Amino acid sequence: MTTYTARPLTPPALKQLRTSDDAGRPLRPFIDDEGDAPLRCCLRRSTPGERIALVSYAPLRRWAAETGAEPGAYDEQGPVFIHADECSGPDTETLPFTNTRRTVRRYSTDGRILGGRLVEDATAFEPAFAEAFADPEVALVHVRAVEFGCFLYEVRRP
Secondary structure, eight states: OOSSOOBOOOHHHHHHHTTBOTTSOBOOOEEESSOOOEETTTTEEOOTTEEEEEEEEOHHHHHHHHHTOOOGGGOOOEEEEEESSOOOOOSOOSOSSOSSOEEEEEEETTSOEEEEEEEOSGGGHHHHHHHHHHSTTEEEEEEEETTTOOEEEEEEOO
């Protein structure tokens, strides 16, 4: 069990994204023939035959709208996979997508990037989160893929 909680995309955000993504494009579902896409709705890998979609998502913009922050130039959007239809969300409390190197990117309460840390293996996530939240300026962190920078999930201050 982890001290930190990986936050999937929220049901209200998913409902909106299934109509129009954060770039204003309509949902374009497809059948995933290969599987292994990192789903941000349930924080697991897809399996072959699932109906999924690749949508544009702006995680910091959505967090800022919720908190009143103004991320300015740090407001970015990028591709994320979701189920094309409602799903039940995560079925485990373990940290997802820890099987390869990731970046833990820190953000302040006003939405500015405060730095980050490369996480090399599954045992390094808890220490990276503890290090991030030891800084009182850090409000949340994003876990991102190293190779493309894609947003995987958010962890907020415990």
